[in-house]
Amino acid sequence: MKVVQSWDDGVVDDARLTELLRQYQARATFNLNPGLHQRQRAFSWRYGDKEVWRLGRDELTAVYAGFEIANHSLTHPHLPDLSAIDLEREIRDSRSLLQDWFGQPVRGFCYPFGTCNPTVKAVVRAAGHDHARTVTEAESVWPVADPLELGVNCRFSDPTFWxxxxxxxxxxxxxxFWGHSYELVDETQWAALEAKIARISADPDAEWASLADLFAAGTTVQC
Ligand SMILES: [Zn+2]
Structure with missing residues (x-):
């Protein structure tokens, strides 16, 4: 079995998360919004009692070194609401920025809020992405019927994860599995996540994989 994890939004907690994942040689994809990073870390919003900050532009390449980067749009809008020109900016310009910043091809997209429609999908594909993740849960996500509507098995914190x-x-x-590292609000939750990562890394029947590798392997339905 291949195991893939997909984390969204580029928040400061990703710095701790990537350190944790490196300890267990766990691969992961991080979905970023390049239009929302200031040079230094910046407050973004509150998640319950917790302040959520975005990583600074200057630290991104170090924080995510060795991990796959995917496009989560420039500024995280509801894409189906946008005009054609704004869709281009949010999808195509964002991909170009991420490729410039990280020096790696960006093949994957992740819809903000999980929302898409046929127009959005067409722009995502035309901009050079060959797959796109939703937040739609399914018992089986692979092989995919539509690479631009890739589903997920569950969130990292799902009680039915195992x-x-x-x-x-x-x-x-x-x-x-997927999530946001800002959802980890105390040490108990971090310990629970570490236990999951450790158990998967120790599972002889499991192998960490990245989404881009899976699609590059050509085991998906062609379209
Ligand atoms: Zn998001």
């Missing part, structure tokens, strides 16, 4: 993992493992497929 039953879902075992179900996918039984079929030898791909298990994809």
């Amino acid at each position: 039953p879902r993992y075992q179900q996918v493992k039984a079929s030898g497929g791909v298990f994809l």
Whole structure:
């Protein structure tokens, strides 16, 4: 079984998360909004009692070194609401910026709020992405019927994480979980995540993979 994790929004907690993942040789994809990073860390919003800050532009390449970067749009809007010109800016310009910043091809997209429509999908594809992640949960996400509407198995914090993992493992497929590191609000939750990562890394039947690798391997439905 391949295991893929996909984390959104480029927040400061990703710095701790990437350190944790490196300890366990765990791969991951990080979905970023290049239009929302200032040079230094900046306050963005509140998540309950917690302040959520975005990483500074100057630290991004160091924080995400060794991980896959995907495009989460320039400024995280509801894409189906946008004009054609704004869609181009939010999708195509964002991809160009990320490729310049990280020096790696950006093949993946992740819809802000999980929302898309046929027009959005067409722009995502035309801008050079070959797959795009939603937040739609499914028992089986691979192989995908539509690479531009890739589903997920569950969130990292889902109480049914392990039953879902075992179900996918039984079929030898791909298990994809996702989330935002700002959801980790105390040490108990960080410890629970570390235990999950450690258990997956120690599982002889599991192998960490990146989304771009899966799609590059050509095991998806062609269209
Ligand atoms: Zn997001």
